[in-house]
Amino acid sequence: MAKNDLFDKDLKVINIGLTSFKDSLEEVNTDVMQVDWKPPAEIEEKTLKIISDNHSYIEKENEKSLKKILSGTPFLVDLDIAIDVIPGMKKNMILHAGPPINWDRMCGPMRGAIIGALIYEGLAKNPEEAEKIAASNEIEYSPCHEHGTVGPMAGIVSPSMPVFVLKNEEYGNHAYCTMNEGLGKVLRYGAFSKEVIEKMRWMESVLYPALKRAVNELGKIDLKNIIAQALHMGDEVHNRNRAATSLFYRQIAPAVIKTNDTDIAVKVLEFINGNDHFFLNLSMPACKVTLDAARNIKGSSVVVAMTRNGTDFGIQLSGTGDQWFVGPAPIPDALFFPGYTKDDANRDIGDSSITETNGLGGFAIAASPAIVQFIGGAAQDALNYTREMYEITAGENNIYQIPSLNFRGTPTGIDVVKVVEKGILPFIDTGVAHKDAGIGQVGAGILSAPMEPFTKALKSLAESLEKK
């Protein structure tokens, strides 16, 4: 609008900064909108300059990534054994959550889960022996994410564990995830007692074959459809999976009964029914298989993996290949189970933030106000958390919607440029593990991602653009 045209209009002001200016404008009946501004993250001017010079190129590439994310079609197509199906899996390999890490730097719960896995694999007779093997060079550790796999909390996957097999039908890629063990003392929180191992053996010998038969009977299950419905039913499919688990149960139950003896079918269905989080191990790989299709788009600043190993918090960008960008993982702000406090909490852990990366979980918390109660928040807070996330995403989902935001699509495709420029960090809701091995979950809560991985990622992206 030219200068002299402004003189003929009613002044409409956007106020960035002192709120007293907004108040004064309101007093003289002028339309004003306050921006709740935050300073950008600290980053070299040079990086910002390259990024701003390449602004339209990055936006164009981000559109490509976003399109791939939005058009992904995750289906559950089979169950199988890790060693037989996960690419790059080896007999002496253990996959873990988060960015790469060696035994020395692993946190308590991750070590606990590895001890449990070695006993489960029959490679060790007791925890002491397992610890020795784990610390030796015999075992190779690798991030789940580098094998098309995701795992909640410690995210431990050992060669003989059964896994869900997912396929992104649109792009043909696959993803894998173990089955959820339920609550209480469980491997993913670093517990490795006898009952933990026994439950895993039951899952391998009874649950796995029964579900495999049922899934094969159905052919495939449309997970995108289940997630979309669950969002309308109060789930965000990270910390609340009650609706999605129920929807999955309705689909699988007839096939379980049809393909199994009654006593097995009863036990399998009771197991699923007794675990509100059963679907978490399907929502996570559904997000993974969707996001993996958006990898390796040069110049794209969209995050394709965001994950924690209990020590470090790491991300990967579409535009920077397999490179990890890490910083220390924070401790979540949580509601703790009776008898536990923040002092007991481990640093943030798990691949489950793949849900946020795909615009679900904390990004969709407006669909799941029950979750904000974990931190004593109000329903309005849930709406505001989601609305804030629109500031840092490349776009909005076409299928996943938030009823209370007038069915607006969930904020999808974290854009590292926006994160850094606006100083707004991805919001994650999560479970909290005890920092010592073998104890398990001590609470649930929320946290913001740390800034460091994002500034590092942006710097690297800028460097790659400079070379271009």
Added chain:
Amino acid sequence: MVVKGKIKRGEYFDSVTLMIVTKQINGIAGITDAAVVMNTEENRSILDSSGLLLSEFDEAKGSDLLICIKADSDEIAEKAMLQVDEVLDKVRHSISDSEDFLPKSLETALKTMLDANLVLISVAGKYAAREAMKALKRGLHVMIFSDNVSLDDEIKLKKYAREKDLFVMGPDCGTAIINGVPLAFANIVNRGKIGIVAASGTGLQEISSIISNNGAGISQAIGTGGRDVKKGVDGIMFLAALDALKSDKNTEIIVLVSKPPAKEVLKKILGKVEDIHKPVIAIFLGADEKLFDGSKAIPAKTLEEAALIAVSLEQKKDKKSFQEKLQKRHKKVTEIAQKEVKTKNSEQKYVRGLFCGGTLCEESLIIFQYKIGDVYSNMSSKEKFQLKDSLESYRNTVIDTGADEFTVGRPHPMIDYSLRNRRILKEAEDPEVAVILFDVVLGYGSNMNPAEELVPVIKQAMKSAAKAGRDISFVCSITGTDQDPQNKKNVEKKLNEAEVYVMESNAAACELSGKIVEMLSEKFGEKENSHG
């Protein structure tokens, strides 16, 4: 005595909020000093100078909040820490609990306010340019209140804006009135036919208020920021604003106000004035009048004179018609001065001017130099008259309390009177002081209770002088209008009751103060300060 510090990671609050919090914490019994600041270079140096820069703050990042508390005991410090959390939490929630969600960025705000046309920016200087450029790229006019924007950034923004035919008012633009709407620190004035282009914030406020108080009104008042007319920016926005007023059908008279522009810039401005078929009144405080020789521009000596010429023209009177009014005032001033001189002893010789408006201080310097000779100041352009220490007055002195040495880390003295109030008390102790002159600037953004905060201090100052057998004359002007939230008439009444001479303009207040000093030196026979 204990000193406690705390870093709050990634917690951002604006400086005004933090100042309010700091003030509350400092008010707790047992707290000697407290600071709640964002971790910026500037703030670190402030902490350092007050001994509050703890070693544990070394690891803080730019987006972190630093809290430091000096207290009589651990217990008090801990309590204060908790209170900081509480107050900050309240602030946070007063934002997030507001009925609707506040956008976190310009782009999101624009999704809601589709027809926004101006962006007012007051974030820390180092971020302001980026926000301004985003706004310009979206075709929005910009006013940058923030200072500490680099010259390069200012030039870049203004060149871009010139191409797109957009306003960039500022950086360091304290005031503007667009379409009758007061922006940032501005007064509520009548609308009318007089347009103002100002590279000076209080200059704009003084002129627009006097115009309004004399029954005329403002069409547009465009601030450019003081640096616009200097070398480098080369008057980009000053000239552009002049163009805009030239073709604005609602503007019939134009007033230009600034400290002296760079020579080449002044040339360009006067060149442009030649093409404007509307009267243009110019006040470039302290500029050589010869520069106007042969120009169409009508020069004014004071802000008041500029305003009154404009009023005469708007009211279709002769541009000299205001002089009758000034004549009457000269008479009145002489009468008051005669009366005041009687109460002074032979030691009392000097005026002390304590200003919160920078341009008003500048104006006093010019008027006094003309009337009473040598005047010392913290903003004198002559090195000889530059005060060695801004905290110590010398002979006739005028102080801009809004200068950097007073305001780093503090609210501007237009908002927070405490610094100047202390100075008033100090000047009253000086046996050589005859007159204390000050300004009161009203309007949005300024102190909301000026009389309530000033009157007790003035009474105390008068009392302490009386105890020492002296009488000091208090003289002030009020920049503002009766429509301002503080209401000029009410403020004036309360100051009058406290025996302060409230004059109708800064020029008039300077005239009276100068007259008293002049007559004192005549009476007691000392002419040491007059022009040689």
